[in-house]
Amino acid sequence: MPTAPDPVLVERIAATTGLSPAEAARVVEDVVAFHAEPVEEYVRRRHARLKTYGARNDEIFARIAEELDGRVVAAPPLTERQLRRIIYG
Structure with a gap:
């Protein structure tokens, strides 16, 4: 509630x-x-959005990591491998 x-x-x-x-x-x-918004949902949403506009995964993961660092409610630091696991399981 x-x-x-x-x-x-x-x-x-x-x-x-x-x-x-x-x-x-x-x-x-x-x-x-x-x-x-939970980190995993944010990462999945941003990955899908950036992929829609033709960005490559290496660019996407770097950008998402940078965005997470600047979030008002800080997410834990995530490695590229952790970001990939969120997207691909």
Whole structure:
């Protein structure tokens, strides 16, 4: 069961953006959900997306590793081999 977003954060977002409290709460929930995505799902989703645009695996794995390093909710460091295992099992 999802928990209600932090009311102080919702109030801050509403005050600084002009959004209604309900809209601000939805934005906070969306951002939290985005960053709560498990590493494995993120890697699979990004791999599929980058593959769609013709990127090669060596480029994809390097890019995903870099992206994971910069995530707000830091993922554990993953080697290229670990990234490959997530994709190919």
